[in-house]
Amino acid sequence: MGKKLFYFLSLFILVIVISYFTHLGILNALFPTKNLSIVNISYIFNTAFTLLFTALIIVLSKKYKDQLGFIFMAGSLIKIGTFLALNKLNNLEMSKNVFLDFFIAYVICLIFEVYYVSKILNTIK
Structure with missing residues (x-):
């Protein structure tokens, strides 16, 4: 289980870092004046929650x-x-854009959670 967990953590961290910087790059290109704090909070929250x-x-x-x-x-x-x-x-406004910024990180983390939990469930007898 330790080797599989290390593989999961390595792949998860790699994908979440790549998606974070891609997300920031796209937002900076399309909306240069947008406040990106919700994106940072979203990725930190979803990553920490997924790992825990x-x-x-x-x-x-x-x-x-x-x-x-x-x-x-x-x-x-x-x-x-x-x-x-x-x-x-924190009195943050939940507009469609803010929810989308959260939801992108949420879906990426959810895909990894589902994949890993399904692997655990398949190994349990």
Whole structure:
């Protein structure tokens, strides 16, 4: 499991860094005066949550193998809810553009979460 986890972390960090700089490059080219703080917050939040959540899934995979799918769905719901709550507490406006900036990072992280959790579920007997 350690080798697979290292592979997951390496690939995840590489893809998230590339997508972050690509996202910033596109936004800077199209909207040079746009405030990019929400993009930074979004990538940091989604990356940290994905790393913590994946570690939690690994820890819980042995003991709660029958409930792992439900834990995964609850974690995804908690991630969106937490991000929206943080935005509301910080009085950040949730326009379509702000949500899109969050959603791009969210989808990239979600793809990795789904892939890795499905690999864990396939190995559990």
